[in-house]
Amino acid sequence: MRRLEVPDFSTQELMIIAAAREICDGEVVFVGMRLPITAFGVARLTHAPNAVGLFECGLARDLPATETLYTMSDPANQQGALWASGLVPVMGQLQGGRVDAGFIGGAEIDRYGNINSSYIGDHEAPKVKLPGSGGAADIAAMAGRLIAIMNHDKRRLVDRVGYVTSPGFLAGGDARRRAGLDGGPSAVITDRAILRPHGDRHELHLASVHPGHDVAEVVANTGWPLQRLTDAGETPAPTAAEVAALREVDRDGFWR
Amino acid sequence: MDKLVGLAAAVATHVGDGDSVVLGACLEANIPFAASYEIIRQGRRGLNIIAPISDASTDMMIGAGCVGQVTGAWVGSVSGGLGHNYRRAVEQGEPQPITIRDHSNFSLGMALMAGAYGMPYAPLRSLLGSDILKSNPAFKLTENPLSDAAEPVVLVPPLRPDVAVLAVQRADRFGNAHLWGNSGVTQEAALAAARVIVMADELVETEVIRSDPSRVLFPGYRVAAVCHVPGGVHPSPMVGRWRRDNAFFNDYHQQSRTAAGFAAWLDEWVLGPEDHPAYDAKLGAQREALRIKGQALAAPANYAAT
Numbered sequence: 001m002r003r004l005e006v007p008d009f010s011t012q013e014l015m016i017i018a019a020a021r022e023i024c025d026g027e028v029v030f031v032g033m034r035l036p037i038t039a040f041g042v043a044r045l046t047h048a049p050n051a052v053g054l055f056e057c058g059l060a061r062d063l064p065a066t067e068t069l070y071t072m073s074d075p076a077n078q079q080g081a082l083w084a085s086g087l088v089p090v091m092g093q094l095q096g097g098r099v100d101a102g103f104i105g106g107a108e109i110d111r112y113g114n115i116n117s118s119y120i121g122d123h124e125a126p127k128v129k130l131p132g133s134g135g136a137a138d139i140a141a142m143a144g145r146l147i148a149i150m151n152h153d154k155r156r157l158v159d160r161v162g163y164v165t166s167p168g169f170l171a172g173g174d175a176r177r178r179a180g181l182d183g184g185p186s187a188v189i190t191d192r193a194i195l196r197p198h199g200d201r202h203e204l205h206l207a208s209v210h211p212g213h214d215v216a217e218v219v220a221n222t223g224w225p226l227q228r229l230t231d232a233g234e235t236p237a238p239t240a241a242e243v244a245a246l247r248e249v250d251r252d253g254f255w256r
Numbered sequence: 257m258d259k260l261v262g263l264a265a266a267v268a269t270h271v272g273d274g275d276s277v278v279l280g281a282c283l284e285a286n287i288p289f290a291a292s293y294e295i296i297r298q299g300r301r302g303l304n305i306i307a308p309i310s311d312a313s314t315d316m317m318i319g320a321g322c323v324g325q326v327t328g329a330w331v332g333s334v335s336g337g338l339g340h341n342y343r344r345a346v347e348q349g350e351p352q353p354i355t356i357r358d359h360s361n362f363s364l365g366m367a368l369m370a371g372a373y374g375m376p377y378a379p380l381r382s383l384l385g386s387d388i389l390k391s392n393p394a395f396k397l398t399e400n401p402l403s404d405a406a407e408p409v410v411l412v413p414p415l416r417p418d419v420a421v422l423a424v425q426r427a428d429r430f431g432n433a434h435l436w437g438n439s440g441v442t443q444e445a446a447l448a449a450a451r452v453i454v455m456a457d458e459l460v461e462t463e464v465i466r467s468d469p470s471r472v473l474f475p476g477y478r479v480a481a482v483c484h485v486p487g488g489v490h491p492s493p494m495v496g497r498w499r500r501d502n503a504f505f506n507d508y509h510q511q512s513r514t515a516a517g518f519a520a521w522l523d524e525w526v527l528g529p530e531d532h533p534a535y536d537a538k539l540g541a542q543r544e545a546l547r548i549k550g551q552a553l554a555a556p557a558n559y560a561a562t
Contacts, residue, residue, distance in 0.1 A: 033334075055438070057440055058438035058439050058440055070505075071285075071311070071493075073283050073440075074284070075437075078285075078438060078495045084436065084437050085439065086439045087283070087361060087362070087440050088365040088441065088444060092362075095362070119391075123387070128343065129338075131330045131331055131342075132328070132330040133358070133359070133361070133386075134308070134330035135360065135361040137360040137386045137388060138361060138362040138382045141381065141382045142382055163391075164385065164386055179384050180385075180407060180408035180409075
């Protein structure tokens with residue numbers, strides 16, 4: 001593996017900035033925790049000053065919190081909020097079709113963007129019991145677009161997940177529509193690359209490779225024969241403005 | 257009616273073996289850990305714990321052998337990861353097997369809402385396409401009977417818990433309570449449960465509650481018991497009162513990796529201290545460091561009638 005040539009940002013910082021670019025100005029976004037919450041802050045400070053963040057514990061915010069959060073219900077995420085309410089009024093916005101995009105992670109994702117965060121092995125006698133859905137299944141089913149954040153290795157990017165906690169395109173093609181769902185995954189941001197669904201089957205394809213990584217390495221670490229989009233290139237490096245915004249949001253240097 | 261009682265008495269009276277109990281309705285905030293600890297001390301068995309997520313509370317109750325069933329969306333440590341006791345119970349049947357009734361956060365909130373408002377079920381577009389429909393047989397996949405076109409819908413049965421333990425910033429001794437900040441499924445849980453235990457960080461006169469009734473999420477007449485437990489949500493946070501004890505959560509997560517480590521943790525923090533004041537004293541300066549000392553007061557709201 002080549003070393004990262006631009007020493008000014010970490011892989012995680014690049015992922016955050018890539019995630020921020022998925023948020024459009026004026027959108028209502030389910031933010032989630034950790035990396036996406038920082039991405040929301042970067043988006044607000046750069047290209048999406050009118051984006052609104054929703055949190056399933058019952059909060060809506062415009063401005064990012066002023067200290068590093070360990071959970072979305074931390075007092076620092078509540079002070080200065082624009083709406084402090086309950087889970088049902090906030091998550092009900094998803095079912096009402098009023099949420100443009102949402103971020104989630106998970107233990108496994110497959111070639112059609114289905115995510116497992118519940119069971120490894122048979123759910124009646126699992127090898128590993130994972131924590132479960134939380135709000136992920138709701139966000140995946142009902143947000144306009146789903147952006148998944150994953151670490152990129154063959155154990156995590158698998159051909160088919162054994163248990164669909166959060167539906168992507170299910171078996172591919174029109175399976176998601178037939179199940180009664182709109183939306184679906186629009187991007188998977190990993191520590192090596194960005195994948196996007198493509199074609200009639202909605203199979204995840206390689207959209208760009210992060211600086212310092214290469215196609216062969218990404219393919220070798222993916223659990224299905226990963227195809228490339230014809231215009232697949234390198235993930236654009238963070239701009240000076242994006243790095244400055246990130247450093248302002250990530251004051252403690254948690255992601256450096 | 258004066259409903260003020262000690263936490264041990266409230267648990268002894270209102271939480272029985274085999275009960276369904278809401279513990280942690282506010283997601284990561286306001287988890288009534290002091291009540292979880294007291295339920296463990298009193299050795300309850302076969303509980304059905306209902307919570308969207310629970311940030312270590314459900315995990316420790318499973319490890320202590322109190323739990324027969326989990327009805328929830330997520331069990332683990334929010335800042336740490338996997339729930340080690342949850343894993344041992346499900347994967348190895350240690351200390352005992354448990355039944356999981358899988359939900360998503362939204363389906364759990366809607367199930368409590370259905371329970372609160374006497375709805376025979378809540379209709380959901382969420383869970384379509386999810387294997388949660390397979391691992392929880394209580395849900396029913398059907399078609400919207402009001403639609404001419406084919407439109408799949410999931411019916412979620414109501415949840416009517418035996419008990420809900422709800423932590424609030426302040427309450428009077430009659431069960432009238434103020435909660436501010438995010439509320440998770442607190443309101444739905446309070447209105448759906450047969451019995452409500454309010455765990456108040458501060459005990460106030462009724463006039464304080466009356467001064468701002470819009471901050472009341474459930475009526476005092478639905479409350480069975482009020483317990484005054486300052487700092488009872490530790491290690492979880494409470495807006496305006498307590499910061500989250502991140503180090504304590506991390507320590508729990510590390511120690512609970514093994515059954516022996518968890519047993520030692522339980523001895524030190526739950527079974528050792530005889531009650532919440534003893535636990536509080538053991539925390540000592542650590543607790544004071546978590547107290548929120550700043551002020552960001554809301555603007556006054558005028559309720560005058562004339």
